[in-house]
Amino acid sequence: MRRSLARLFGIAPPPPPPAPPEPPKGPDYKNAWNEAARANAEDAILTGAEGEAFERAGRGDAEMVSRFLPADAAVLDIGCGIGRVERYLAPRARELWAVDVSDEMIRRAGERLAGFANVHLKEVGNREYLAAFPDGRFDLVFSFLVLQHLEKEDAFLYIRDAFRVLREDGVFLTQFPNLLASAYSRAFVEGAAVVDRSPGRVRASTEPEVRHTLGLAGFEIADLWYGGQGETDNEIYVAARKPRAV
Numbered sequence: 001m002r003r004s005l006a007r008l009f010g011i012a013p014p015p016p017p018p019a020p021p022e023p024p025k026g027p028d029y030k031n032a033w034n035e036a037a038r039a040n041a042e043d044a045i046l047t048g049a050e051g052e053a054f055e056r057a058g059r060g061d062a063e064m065v066s067r068f069l070p071a072d073a074a075v076l077d078i079g080c081g082i083g084r085v086e087r088y089l090a091p092r093a094r095e096l097w098a099v100d101v102s103d104e105m106i107r108r109a110g111e112r113l114a115g116f117a118n119v120h121l122k123e124v125g126n127r128e129y130l131a132a133f134p135d136g137r138f139d140l141v142f143s144f145l146v147l148q149h150l151e152k153e154d155a156f157l158y159i160r161d162a163f164r165v166l167r168e169d170g171v172f173l174t175q176f177p178n179l180l181a182s183a184y185s186r187a188f189v190e191g192a193a194v195v196d197r198s199p200g201r202v203r204a205s206t207e208p209e210v211r212h213t214l215g216l217a218g219f220e221i222a223d224l225w226y227g228g229q230g231e232t233d234n235e236i237y238v239a240a241r242k243p244r245a246v
Contacts, residue, residue: 027151027199029126033102036200037082041108045081045145054084062088065142068171068239069093073139076165078130078158079146080121083109090116097138099124127154130161137165142173149200152213160217166242172219176236178226179204183234207236214240 036044042054049057062085069075072094080086080098082105090096090113099122100106106123113119122132141162147155162172177184184204191201205213211221219240228234 026127026154029150029154029199030101030103032199033100034104037102037104037108041082041105045084055087058084059088061085061144062092064237065089065140065173066092068140068173070139074137076130076133076138076141076162078141078143078162080109081105083112083119083121085142085144086113086116086119090119094118096120097122097133099130099132101126127157129157130165133165135164136167138170139167140171140173141166144175147174148177148202148204150203152203152205155203156213156217159214159219163218163242168242168244170242171222172214172238172240172242174238174240176210176238177202177204178228178233178236179206181228181234205236210236210238214238218242 033044042050046054046057065075065085066089069092074095075089075093075097077085077089077096077098080100081102083098086096086098086109095118096116097120098109100109101124103123106121109121113121124130124132143158143162147158150158159172159174166172179185179188181204184202187202188204191197207224211224214221220243221238222241223239225237226233226235227237
């Protein structure tokens with residue numbers, strides 16, 4: 001009856017309410033790293049390092065992780081790429097999980113690590129973080145050359161989730177570009193005027209910021225040192241421990 005009256009008198013029904021706006025999605029890390037992987041995965045992971053240089057860096061980082069690795073350990077790598085470190089760390093761990101936002105990186109890592117039955121690869125969503133893993137699952141979590149490519153808020157959420165999935169007294173081993181190093185200071189100045197900034201651009205930090213961020217996530221700093229290629233102060237490395245509950 002109402003429709004007939006509306007047509008009869010030319011009265012239009014009220015328009016439906018507008019749909020609520022979609023929440024902002026933030027940077028599309030997945031698409032950015034898939035594109036990088038298809039172009040040149042090795043260079044995207046470690047700029048300028050291919051072939052033996054790429055493998056040598058992987059062996060070196062595996063050695064670094066091994067210094068903090070307890071016996072019979074369950075380990076997680078945040079941002080594994082094509083398995084640069086996993087290839088050399090897998091023989092030293094009971095169980096090695098590796099996540100990456102890029103399905104192309106995960107595909108290539110699967111080919112590279114096919115011979116290791118103790119390695120498990122998982123693709124994650126842009127903001128899935130470590131939701132697939134329960135609390136206290138791992139003895140050690142590490143992440144190299146990854147958190148620097150995230151918005152600092154997203155990097156913090158990964159750090160906080162690393163704290164959650166670690167057992168008490170477990171270690172989180174990671175690295176941050178040092179903003180005070182000349183190479184990263186120069187890159188920051190040169191990139192400041194870029195309008196269409198890449199989601200995967202490097203975000204550098206200072207040591208006080210690194211210490212404070214890890215503390216906000218609940219960690220205690222066990223060790224902190226400087227290293228990296230070329231200038232020895234380029235990278236800030238940190239071993240942070242999840243304290244035992246009081």
